[in-house]
Each structure stands twice: as structure tokens, then as C-alpha cells.
Amino acid sequence: MPDLSTKALRTRSRLLDAAREELLLHGGALEVGRVAERAGVSVGLIYRYFNSRAGLLAAVVEDFHDRYQAEVMVADPLPGAAHWCQREERRVHRAVQFLYAEPLAPLLLVSLAREPEVASLEAQRIAENIRQGADNIRRGQAAGQLPAGLDPQLVAAMVLGGMHQALLEALGRRPRPPQEQLAHQLWHFIRGALAPV
Template identity: 45%
Template sequence: MSTATPLKAEQADIVSAPTLRGRRTREKLIDAARGALIEGAGAAEITDIAKRASVSAGLAYHHFGSKDGLVAAVVEDFYDRYARVANQTFRGETWAQREVQRVRAVVRFFLEEPFTRTLFGPLGRSSSVMQAESACMAMLIERGACNIAQGQMDGDLPRQADPHIAAAFVLGGLRQCMSLALFKAANPDVDQLAHAIWVLIAQSVGLREGSKS
């Protein structure tokens, strides 16, 4: 007959993860870390984050390994949500018409997401964050390259441009434009900023004259 004592909730999390409880704990920690990083202008302690999430610091270390691991998970979550916005299906007769909508949706996401200013500001200088961002951007560039290639097939874009280089240029430029806009104005106008960025993107990828946008 077993004499083992019942596991506490947190211990059960560790033994049975990944479970629904474990996934929810991870989500709570990511949400708590995001809030702490925003309030702390990119600085946060894992003990404070765990307290916000109503779990022990040990459980936070179990799920993420370190504070850097937890912060990286917050960055990855941000880019996952960004990708869902950027990769949704937009309707339009031409590549350019669809891309105008995509740019506006992405600009709106960046402006309305509270974590953007923190990530593109003080937090972005951390080596662990830069590494996490680089991995996320690599996946976005792959999807963006397919999109550029589609524009080339549709005849809206010149075929001589390498799709991967063009996608990296557009996505990197978009990030820098958003960073600059956010720190120049408290509340940039979505439509004005999206239009300005679209003009730059259209020029950079060589959008052919006469393509409807």
C-alpha cells in the first residue's frame, strides 16, 4: 500500500506538464511578465512576475529555465500574435490592394499593442531578446518571401529581386519605422502612418506603375 502523500497543485504541475494546468500556468506567467516589463520599462524580477501570476518562483523557473527564458517567451508570444495579424487572408483583385490592407492591419497591431514600445525600446537592447526576435523574424521573412514571390508571379513586382532579401528589407524597415514613429509621437495616426509606410514599401519592392492599390 502506497504511503505517498498527495501532490500539491504546483508539484502536480511539474510532474504532469505539459497538461492543461501547465499550459495555463505558462500563459499566466507570460501575461504577468509582459505586464511587469511594461511597467518596469523593460526591467522585471522573476520573483515579482511569479507573485503577479500567483505561483512560486520555482514553478516559473521550471517552465522557462531562467528569467531570460521567460522574457524570450513573452517576445515569442508577441510575434506569434503579430504573425496572426500579418498572415491573415486579405481580399483584393491585385497583390498591391491586398498589401495595403496588410500594412494597415500590422501598423494598427503595433500601435494598439502595449508591449510594442517596451520591446522596440529598452528591452530590445538585451542580447537574449535580440536572439529571440531574430528567430521570430526569420519565420516572418520566410512567409514574407512567399508573398513577394506571389507579387512577382502576379506581375505587380519585378522578378529580378530576391524574395527573401526583399522580405527582410521590408520587415526590418517596417520595424524601424514603427520604432521611430512610436518614440516621436504619443499617439501616431494609424491611417497616416500606414500610408507613409506603404509608399516606402511600394517603392522599395519596385511596385509597377499602374498596379492598383
């Protein structure tokens, strides 16, 4: 996307907020006309910023994943942690906390996951997360805190895949499992898969 002025960034943000509200209000349905009405703009402005309904939905999904990346995957959840496990256990808690607090999580990860634009972005983000996870495992191996014989890429894929499925299950339940209980069980699973030294 080309550089936008401050006013254009505010307008784009208002459109994304309106789209999120519409998705939540209508259980994942997104009509451009309703988004424009909610944002107080013309329908044409949505097409100017996002090209299509699919582009608008993709922008909402990208924003969700960007925030997840910043708050969970990239951030050091426990600066100064002496052991890899301490830091990564905290990261698991942050992941659960983020997804439980994010109203769009069940829609984007469960209901809308079959939408082509969502599925495509999700596949890209999963590949990125696996790469990040593999790099993280290598750091644990280099520090002598994870077994050297683990294949970082495969183990990252297994751990993130299992974690993803468990989170989908938890987000779809009514009532949801308690947040701390879920985070604890996820960490127990991950710790068992990695067998830290």
C-alpha cells in the first residue's frame, strides 16, 4: 500500500474498526454497504482503500495477525529469563491471553477460516510462525537447554499445529476452559514435546 497521509490513515483505521464491528455483529458476515454506513463514508471509499470486499476482509485479518505477532511471537515475554522454558511458558500464557481477549479470534480462526482470503493469509502466517518457532528452538539448543537432536522446523510445526488445534477447540466451547488452565495444559504439552534439558 502506498504511503498514506495522517487523514487517510485515520479513515482507513475507521473503516477497519467498522468492518470488525460488522463482523462481530453479524457472526462473520461482511457487507460493504453496512461497513460504509457504520463508518459514515461512501461505499466507493472502501473500494478506494481496499479494492474489494475480499480486500477489506484481508486487511482485518492482517491487522489481527500483526497484533498477534507484536504481542506474542516477536516480543520477549520475559526479559532476563535465565532459561528458555521460563520465557516460552510466559509466551504461551500471552498467546492464550491475547486470543481470549480478542473478540474476533473465534470468527477469524474458526468461522471465517474457510474464506479464501482468510485461508491464504492464515497459511502465510503459519509458515512465518513455524520459521520463528524453529529459530527459537535453535536458540534453546544453542544455549544447551533443548536437546540437540530435535529437528527445529518439524518440532515447531508439530507444536504450533497442536497448539492451534487446541486453541480452536477452546475458543469454540461454551463455556470456554479457564484461561490459566488452558495455558497450563498447553505448556505441559509443549514441554513434553521438547523435553528440555
